[in-house]
Amino acid sequence: xxxxxxxxxxxxxxxxxxxxxxxxxxxxxxxxxxxxxxxxxxxxxxxxxxxxxxxxxxxxxxxxxxxxxxxxxxxxxxxxxxxxxxxxxxxxxxxxxxxxxxxxxxxxxxxxxxxxxxxxxxxxxxxxxxxxxxxxxxxxxxxxxxxxxxxxxxxxxxxxxxxxxxxxxxxxxxxxxxxxxxxxxxxxxxxxxxxxxxxxxxxxxxxxxxxxxxxxxxxxxxxxxxxxxxxxxxxxxxxxxxxxxxxxxxxxxxxxxxxxxxxxxxxxxxxxxxxxxxxxxxxxxxxxxxxxxxxxxxxxxxxxxxxxxxxxxxxxxxxxxxxxxxxxxxxxxxxxxxxxxxxxxxxxxxxxxxx
Amino acid sequence: xxxxxxxxxxxxxxxxxxxxxxxxxxxxxxxxxxxxxxxxxxxxxxxxxxxxxxxxxxxxxxxxxxxxxxxxxxxxxxxxxxxxxxxxxxxxxxxxxxxxxxxxxxxxxxxxxxxxxxxxxxxxxxxxxxxxxxxxxxxxxxxxxxxxxxxxxxxxxxxxxxxxxxxxxxxxxxxxxxxxxxxxxxxxxxxxxxxxxxxxxxxxxxxxxxxxxxxxxxxxxxxxxxxxxxxxxxxxxxxxxxxxxxxxxxxxxxxx
Numbered sequence: 001x002x003x004x005x006x007x008x009x010x011x012x013x014x015x016x017x018x019x020x021x022x023x024x025x026x027x028x029x030x031x032x033x034x035x036x037x038x039x040x041x042x043x044x045x046x047x048x049x050x051x052x053x054x055x056x057x058x059x060x061x062x063x064x065x066x067x068x069x070x071x072x073x074x075x076x077x078x079x080x081x082x083x084x085x086x087x088x089x090x091x092x093x094x095x096x097x098x099x100x101x102x103x104x105x106x107x108x109x110x111x112x113x114x115x116x117x118x119x120x121x122x123x124x125x126x127x128x129x130x131x132x133x134x135x136x137x138x139x140x141x142x143x144x145x146x147x148x149x150x151x152x153x154x155x156x157x158x159x160x161x162x163x164x165x166x167x168x169x170x171x172x173x174x175x176x177x178x179x180x181x182x183x184x185x186x187x188x189x190x191x192x193x194x195x196x197x198x199x200x201x202x203x204x205x206x207x208x209x210x211x212x213x214x215x216x217x218x219x220x221x222x223x224x225x226x227x228x229x230x231x232x233x234x235x236x237x238x239x240x241x242x243x244x245x246x247x248x249x250x251x252x253x254x255x256x257x258x259x260x261x262x263x264x265x266x267x268x269x270x271x272x273x274x275x276x277x278x279x280x281x282x283x284x285x286x287x288x289x290x291x292x293x294x295x296x297x298x299x300x301x302x303x304x305x306x307x308x309x310x311x312x313x314x315x316x317x318x319x320x321x322x323x324x325x326x327x328x329x330x331x332x333x334x335x336x337x338x339x340x341x342x343x344x345x346x347x348x349x350x351x352x353x354x355x
Numbered sequence: 356x357x358x359x360x361x362x363x364x365x366x367x368x369x370x371x372x373x374x375x376x377x378x379x380x381x382x383x384x385x386x387x388x389x390x391x392x393x394x395x396x397x398x399x400x401x402x403x404x405x406x407x408x409x410x411x412x413x414x415x416x417x418x419x420x421x422x423x424x425x426x427x428x429x430x431x432x433x434x435x436x437x438x439x440x441x442x443x444x445x446x447x448x449x450x451x452x453x454x455x456x457x458x459x460x461x462x463x464x465x466x467x468x469x470x471x472x473x474x475x476x477x478x479x480x481x482x483x484x485x486x487x488x489x490x491x492x493x494x495x496x497x498x499x500x501x502x503x504x505x506x507x508x509x510x511x512x513x514x515x516x517x518x519x520x521x522x523x524x525x526x527x528x529x530x531x532x533x534x535x536x537x538x539x540x541x542x543x544x545x546x547x548x549x550x551x552x553x554x555x556x557x558x559x560x561x562x563x564x565x566x567x568x569x570x571x572x573x574x575x576x577x578x579x580x581x582x583x584x585x586x587x588x589x590x591x592x593x594x595x596x597x598x599x600x601x602x603x604x605x606x607x608x609x610x611x
Contacts, residue, residue, distance in 0.1 A: 006472050203460055203468040203476060210457050213446035220406065220440070221461040221519065222432035231467065 005194075005201040009281055014348045018281060021288050025186060029179045030171045036295075042182055042250050044291050045189040046243050051271045052196050052283035053239035059278030060200050061232045062212030063120050066265055067111065067127035070134045071104045071237040073260040075244025077138065078103070080151045080254035088154035093249065100241050108237035112230030135260045150255020159184070159249065185246050192239055197280050199235065208232055209278070274336050276343020285344050293332070298325040358384050358419045360436075360523055360555050365404055365414035374400045376579035377414060382523075385552035387545070389570035389587075390559045397579040398559045399441055402525055405557075406438040407431040418523070432461070437521025441528045441559070443508045447501035451492055451511055454500050456483040458518035483518065490514035491540050506537035513541055523555045524548055530565065545569060567591070 009015040021044075024031060028041035054068050078100025082092040107130070115126040138145050145151065157163055163177035173179070199205050211218045211225050218225050248254045267290065275286025305320035340347040364377040375397045382388055390398050403409040405416055407428035416423045423431050432438070446454050459482045460466075474480070487493045490510045495503060500511060513529055526545065530538045546569060548556050560566050566573065566587065573590040575583040583590050590596055 006474050198472065199469050201472050201474075202470060203465045203473045203479075205469070206453070206457060206460070206473050207466065209449060210446050213448055214444060216408075217440075217444045217446060218457075219428045220408070220432060220438050220444075221458050221515070222429045223461055223466060224427070224429045228466075235469075 005198040007197055007201045007280070009345075011348045011351070014281065014345060018284060021284055028186075029182055030173050033173055035178070038178060038182055040291060040295050042185050044288050045186050046247050046250065047267075047271065047287040047291060048284045049189040049192055049196075049246075050240055050243040051268055051275070051287050052193055052280055053236045053243065054268050055272050055277060055280060055283050056196060056200065056208075056232055056236045056239075058272055059276075059282075060205065060212060061208045061229055062215075063116070063229060063233070064124045065127045065233070065236075066124060067108075067131040067134075068236070068240055068268055069260055069262070069265045070127075070131040071108065071240035072244040072247070072264070073134070073138065073254075073256075074104045074107070075100045075241030075246075076248040076254040076259035077145060077244075078241070079245045079248040080153055081144065083155065083248075084146075084151045084153040088156050090156050093156070093245075096248075097242070097245050100245060101238055104237045104241035105234050108234045109230060112233040113226070116229045116233070117226050131262075131265075135256060135262075138260055139256050146255065148256060150253060150258070152253045155181070155249060155252055181250060185250050188246055189243070192242060193280075193284075196239060200280055204228070204231070212278070270333055272343075274333065274340075274343060276340075276345030276347070279343065279345040279349075282343045282345040289344075293329055297329060298322045301325055301328065358522065358553070358555075359417075360405070360557075361415075361417040362401075362405065363415045363417065365401070365416065366412050367400060367404055367409060368412045374579050375404060375576075378576070378579075378581045379414075380574060380581060380584065382555045382557060384522075384555050385549075386571045387549045387556040387558060387569055388572045388574060389566040390557060390574055390576060391561070391563075391566060392576035396576040398576055399527055400579075401576065402438065402527055402557070402559065406436050406525060408438075432519065432521075435522035436525070437516040437519040437523060438525045439512045439516040439527060439529060441531065443505075443512050445500040445508060445511060445515070448499055450497050451500055451503065452480075452483055452487060452496040454511055455486050455514050455518050456480060458515040459483050459486070462519050486514050486518045489517060489544065506533040509533055510537070510540060513544060517544070522553070524557065526556070526558045526560075528559055528561065530560070530562065542569065563591070 009018055025041055025045060029038060032038070032041065050068070050072060057063050057065050075097070079093055079096035082096030082099070086092045086095070111126055111130060115123040139147050154160070158177060159181045160177040163180070165175045165180060169175070200208070207218065207223055207228055211223070211228055215225050244259055247259065251258060271286035271290045272283060273286070274289060275282030275284070299322070301320045301324070302322040305322070308320065342350065360382040361380070363379050365375060365379070366373065366377050367375045378401060390401065392398050400409065404411050407423070407426060407430075411424055414424075418434060418436065421434070423434065426434070446457065449457070456479055459479045463479060465476065465479065484493070487496055490513055492507060492510055492514060495507060500508065503511060509529060509532070513526070516524060529541050529545065533541070542565065545556065545558065548554055549569065558566075558569065570587050573583070573585065573587050574581060575590060575596050583593055583596050
């Protein structure tokens with residue numbers, strides 16, 4: 001259990017769910033062949049990591065940032081622009097990361113030192129302003145970023161769909177560049193997630209929780225909360241940027257819609273709340289549920305709608321129309337906040353201690 | 356010798372209201388000083404100025420020869436100023452043991468250790484267990500602080516300060532709201548600290564019997580000013596205290 005940092009799921013149902021998600025993701029290319037399921041699996045990996053890094057801020061440190069997509073975007077654009085401008089090679093991926101990560105860290109440091117000294121609400125406002133400015137900048141500097149169209153680029157040959165690592169198949173699946181890419185994303189996300197889990201269970205991580213509980217008291221004990229909050233902000237930014245880089249490598253594309261848009265920020269918030277704040281594991285569950293819903297709820301509703309029609313059930317035809325999927329997602333979200341205010345993980349753990 | 360805690364002309368104004376008005380006073384190691392005065396006299400504000408929760412409008416706070424006036428609360432805590440709060444101020448959703456452990460961790464300077472698992476720091480946990488024993492909370496160690504009774508929360512508050520191992524102990528009404536049978540635990544702890552000749556103990560307290568039994572010295576604040584300073588018997592008997600604070604015969608337990 002060293003690898004889990006001594007922080008176990010602490011609930012049988014939760015352990016089973018997490019193990020199922022882990023196994024499904026680990027063997028996704030073989031369990032769910034086809035390009036769409038693999039896309040969904042990769043997105044779950046990337047978002048689980050992104051949401052976990054956000055949980056470090058919101059759930060553990062108790063600060064609300066709206067700039068998380070900015071750091072995600074910095075990572076994504078860093079890799080995208082390096083590959084786009086200087087050609088598809090591993091050294092360019094490395095260059096993109098070497099430029100993007102310190103940039104993300106510096107920005108997070110600057111925002112933190114500038115605004116975390118005062119009230120937390122001020123920090124939120126500053127992150128909102130900086131993130132909006134960054135999004136505008138990214139779409140205006142079209143000579144560099146491709147503007148609203150973004151940049152499509154080539155990845156190193158090993159990662160291209162046409163590449164075969166070896167002839168033949170494993171369980172009827174060709175081990176091509178897509179599968180290699182997927183495992184790159186999966187392993188990197190898993191490793192960084194474990195790093196986050198370790199950080200929140202370190203002496204430093206415990207201080208973050210203390211600050212969330214009572215900043216005033218933490219100061220009276222001698223903790224300099226500005227430094228702690230800033231360090232948490234920088235760490236979260238670095239991980240978000242890394243997730244962004246992985247996202248770019250996976251999509252072969254980076255644009256405002258896939259990395260910087262405010263709707264991604266809202267997605268992150270929804271995922272962290274559904275999963276359970278301040279638990280880390282909640283990020284995995286929230287991301288899995290949300291992305292599955294995002295990708296399959298529409299199809300499910302479409303079939304429900306046509307089934308109802310063919311069975312002659314007198315339903316308002318628009319109600320289950322696939323275009324209404326966001327409405328239903330919204331209702332699910334409200335219900336989950338109403339009935340599981342501590343998220344799915346919090347609810348499960350609560351049940352465990354009562355029983 | 357130079358481990359005195361001293362305030363020089365310490366003053367804070369909130370708008371036109373002067374809450375603490377040029378208080379000059381020195382506290383010596385091995386001495387327990389009770390700070391008394393009617394509600395609103397500025398006792399807690401005076402504490403806040405010393406421990407750094409509030410910044411002085413004028414005057415200085417000195418400890419061990421160093422001017423602390425410009426330092427933030429965490430840095431003063433690291434210099435050895437420990438504070439227990441009047442309104443209980445804990446980490447409500449963390450366990451009792453964790454509250455104390457965080458206090459130990461702060462004292463031992465383990466502030467930024469990111470890559471080790473906290474439960475592997477057995478040294479911190481062992482010390483926290485000792486403190487839990489001292490404040491008689493071992494049995495409640497795994498309960499969330501918010502779930503404790505009021506009296507237990509006060510004990511935890513005191514335990515968190517003990518765990519800091521400060522040179523200056525500042526108790527702000529440590530027994531307020533405690534049931535009668537819980538009070539002795541806390542008073543015993545304070546009495547023990549008093550025996551340590553290297554510690555400065557400051558105590559804001561309303562209960563005159565507590566003050567009389569513990570204090571070596573009493574200072575009286577009234578409307579933010581220091582109006583009396585001396586050994587308990589003298590101060591309690593002095594006319595100015597009778598008038599400003601006690602109002603009635605000194606034998607009565609409480610003036611509040």
